[in-house]
Amino acid sequence: xxxxxxxxxxxxxxxxxxxxxxxxxxxxxxxxxxxxxxxxxxxxxxxxxxxxxxxxxxxxxxxxxxxxxxxxxxxxxxxxxxxxxxxxxxxxxxxxxxxxxxxxxxxxxxxxxxxxxxxxxxxxxxxxxxxxxxxxxxxxxxxxxxxxxxxxxxxxxxxxxxxxxxxxxxxxxxxxxxxxxxxxxxxxxxxxxxxxxxxxxxxxxxxxxxxxxxxxxxxxxxxxxxxxxxxxxxxxxxxxxxxxxxxxxxxxxxxxxxxxxxxxxxxxxxxxxxxxxxxxxxxxxxxxxxxxxxxxxxxxxxxxxxxxxxxxxxxxxxxxxxxxxxxxxxxxxxxxxxxxxxxxxxxxxxxxxxxxxxxxxxxxxxxxxxxxxxxxxxxxxxxxxxxxxxxxx
Amino acid sequence: xxxxxxxxxxxxxxxxxxxxxxxxxxxxxxxxxxxxxxxxxxxxxxxxxxxxxxxxxxxxxxxxxxxxxxxxxxxxxxxxxxxxxxxxxxxxxxxxxxxxxxxxxxxxxxxxxxxxxxxxxxxxxxxxxxxxxxxxxxxxxxxxxxxxxxxxxxxxxxxxxxxxxxxxxxxxxxxxxxxxxxxxxxxxxxxxxxxxxxxxxxxxxxxxxxxxxxxxxxxxxxxxxxxxxxxxxxxxxxxxxxxxxxxxxxxxxxxxxxxxxxxxxxxxxxxxxxxxxxxxxxxxxxxxxxxxxxxxxxxxxxxxxxxxxxxxxxxxxxxxxxxxxxxxxxxxxxxxxxxxxxxxxxxxxxxxxxxxxxxxxxxxxxxxxxxxxxxxxxxxxxxxxxxxxxxxxxxxxxxxxxxxxxxxxxxxxxxxxxxxxxxxxxxxxxxxxxxxxxxxxxxxxxxxxxxxxxxxxxxxxxxxxxxxx
Numbered sequence: 001x002x003x004x005x006x007x008x009x010x011x012x013x014x015x016x017x018x019x020x021x022x023x024x025x026x027x028x029x030x031x032x033x034x035x036x037x038x039x040x041x042x043x044x045x046x047x048x049x050x051x052x053x054x055x056x057x058x059x060x061x062x063x064x065x066x067x068x069x070x071x072x073x074x075x076x077x078x079x080x081x082x083x084x085x086x087x088x089x090x091x092x093x094x095x096x097x098x099x100x101x102x103x104x105x106x107x108x109x110x111x112x113x114x115x116x117x118x119x120x121x122x123x124x125x126x127x128x129x130x131x132x133x134x135x136x137x138x139x140x141x142x143x144x145x146x147x148x149x150x151x152x153x154x155x156x157x158x159x160x161x162x163x164x165x166x167x168x169x170x171x172x173x174x175x176x177x178x179x180x181x182x183x184x185x186x187x188x189x190x191x192x193x194x195x196x197x198x199x200x201x202x203x204x205x206x207x208x209x210x211x212x213x214x215x216x217x218x219x220x221x222x223x224x225x226x227x228x229x230x231x232x233x234x235x236x237x238x239x240x241x242x243x244x245x246x247x248x249x250x251x252x253x254x255x256x257x258x259x260x261x262x263x264x265x266x267x268x269x270x271x272x273x274x275x276x277x278x279x280x281x282x283x284x285x286x287x288x289x290x291x292x293x294x295x296x297x298x299x300x301x302x303x304x305x306x307x308x309x310x311x312x313x314x315x316x317x318x319x320x321x322x323x324x325x326x327x328x329x330x331x332x333x334x335x336x337x338x339x340x341x342x343x344x345x346x347x348x349x350x351x352x353x354x355x356x357x358x359x360x361x362x363x364x365x366x367x368x369x370x371x372x373x374x375x376x377x378x379x380x381x382x383x384x385x386x387x388x389x390x391x392x393x
Numbered sequence: 394x395x396x397x398x399x400x401x402x403x404x405x406x407x408x409x410x411x412x413x414x415x416x417x418x419x420x421x422x423x424x425x426x427x428x429x430x431x432x433x434x435x436x437x438x439x440x441x442x443x444x445x446x447x448x449x450x451x452x453x454x455x456x457x458x459x460x461x462x463x464x465x466x467x468x469x470x471x472x473x474x475x476x477x478x479x480x481x482x483x484x485x486x487x488x489x490x491x492x493x494x495x496x497x498x499x500x501x502x503x504x505x506x507x508x509x510x511x512x513x514x515x516x517x518x519x520x521x522x523x524x525x526x527x528x529x530x531x532x533x534x535x536x537x538x539x540x541x542x543x544x545x546x547x548x549x550x551x552x553x554x555x556x557x558x559x560x561x562x563x564x565x566x567x568x569x570x571x572x573x574x575x576x577x578x579x580x581x582x583x584x585x586x587x588x589x590x591x592x593x594x595x596x597x598x599x600x601x602x603x604x605x606x607x608x609x610x611x612x613x614x615x616x617x618x619x620x621x622x623x624x625x626x627x628x629x630x631x632x633x634x635x636x637x638x639x640x641x642x643x644x645x646x647x648x649x650x651x652x653x654x655x656x657x658x659x660x661x662x663x664x665x666x667x668x669x670x671x672x673x674x675x676x677x678x679x680x681x682x683x684x685x686x687x688x689x690x691x692x693x694x695x696x697x698x699x700x701x702x703x704x705x706x707x708x709x710x711x712x713x714x715x716x717x718x719x720x721x722x723x724x725x726x727x728x729x730x731x732x733x734x735x736x737x738x739x740x741x742x743x744x745x746x747x748x749x750x751x752x753x754x755x756x757x758x759x760x761x762x763x764x765x766x767x768x769x770x771x772x773x774x775x776x777x778x779x780x781x782x783x784x785x786x787x788x789x790x791x792x793x794x795x796x797x798x799x800x801x802x803x804x805x806x807x808x809x810x811x812x813x814x815x816x817x818x819x820x821x822x823x824x825x826x827x828x829x830x831x832x833x834x835x836x837x838x839x840x841x842x843x844x845x846x847x848x849x850x851x852x853x854x855x856x857x858x859x860x861x862x
Contacts, residue, residue, distance in 0.1 A: 136819060142793050146807060202793060202794035252769050253760075255817075
């Protein structure tokens, strides 16, 4: 099986400010993200020959995108894979470019969570009838907190020690977010603040959780040959891994709740395509799905950045900090950007793209060559993990 | 011989110190948790009287209740399904009167006598709504009881009965009323309760040729914790030695199940040959003469009522109680909306929801819930047999303590629960003291309310700490 490596080039990206954007609608966010991407790529809207729109709660039909941008009768697919929607929209577009079906594709992810009217958590539209009959009606913090309880128990961390480690993750991401002009939260915080913050779902407090946010992001991709012919700087797709589970956490009583098998499977696929054998050493930076601090910690182990049960030690050592061995969530992550579902995956790619292009200002890493994004979707019973690996030509 | 072959009961774990209602009130009352109602308590009482051998023989279920969550829609079908009785039963709701417990018992007896059911089950349950701070609120408690009536292995025979019908506005609740009403206390106690229960007991004694001294235990409905002793005395019983303790100070007057709960409590020290008088009240009275047989010593659950009463948790304050009963609306604004329960969807999947059947793969043995057509382990299609999980013990695998989701259940213990023998579910732990929650703790399952929209109450099985150690 020949993978995606070096077959697709990103030539332009855009990303809105993420936040409580009560004064901006879906139309505004799409235009802002896409026009930044058009400008960055040096292309016009009519140069796009196919598009993918990622949105969970933003309405049906790909035509939402053409209607906003007035694209002229091109094919647009609307993608939904819950929190991993943005990455999956990107992934689908990559395969279209790699196959030759599209030469200049637009990917746009957008979400207006603050239009739902609910305080905290995600909007009610994420519930289905399935949840009415079997599921406990609650929000994501609660669903992810069970993993923290189990992680602490399994690896012998006292509740106090566990809280402190999680706090360090939040502090690290806020440090990065404070250097990220498009982030929702751009303030540094302290471990003490995190520990003393109100509890949402013990052991997770409010600073262990990402915000509820509006945002949009976009990418323009083409073939490396076309990018070169255009004389553009570009970033290459090195690997794409995705895995959807079959509700094993709930249906299989052996599932341990301290790892996401889905992460391991999806990352293995991406590593194989990218030719990565030792991710801890070979990857220069990663932007991962820290919807909650505990999620980031577990992801570090699943992706092979830390040994099983030892990610917490790497946080103590600062290994994932901006100046550490493998900086993670250099832009502040979901912790600081919040999580507008359809946009998040593309926001992650935007950070890697900018880091590899050397455009990240105060938080710019020294000459990174290969970066990874990791996007996670789902409740405890259903996960979709989507991973991209991007590299310099 | 026809009579009781199995007995069960339920008293909610929560108690309200009546002093919290008004300083001069004394005693405690049993209070259903925010996620309980007459149906869930009926399921608990029903489960306690059942095993698989009994289940197979039951041909009728009579559910007696004055406070069914539904004004139209049978409760007996839901209860029977939840406790996993066969589908081919005669299911009947006996509504609207606290006398319904004994009415159901007599109907069950007649079914068995007529041969239309090998065994008939009686469940009585009530969670009656009383106006805050009223006398009724002081008196009413919540609870349920159950009996299985059959003609083999009878532990307590039903020898005779005498019923009196009495039309009177003693207690009522109109179509659109929120609370039970009554005419003045003196009226319904003296002209209603004293007169008609007295009439029924006298009638029974006369019919059977018995004297009060022949009765080992008089189990009599007690409207207020006081009048029953006077009634017993006036009938010629010694209230101290013959009258069953009305448990009024421990649980209050539980309505329809009340005298059946008292009967269950009386079982603890009944000896073979003992004659028992059972008398109920509600727009008249039923009096039944029962007699313990040689099987009485083999009867299970003889100490169940005592153990249920001893196993209790205190409601922290009156406001909590008012919130649980919906007297104070504290629902927050702008939270996620309650989903609509699709009746069609629920109907398709109800075997996993109501009798709480998981499944065991006949190819690989994997047990899972909710039921799946394709096995999670070996991917075999449509190769499974049902496994009842409602009576399985479980262990808490992991959990979180949710502070924001539920307006009553704070913290809500969102839990991954592993069943003994295999299988897993995500549920919450109810009837808990948050300090006792830890991974690895032992749990049992309990049928509870999930939410209610458009008059449709969704129920689910939750976990709770093992109630009776």
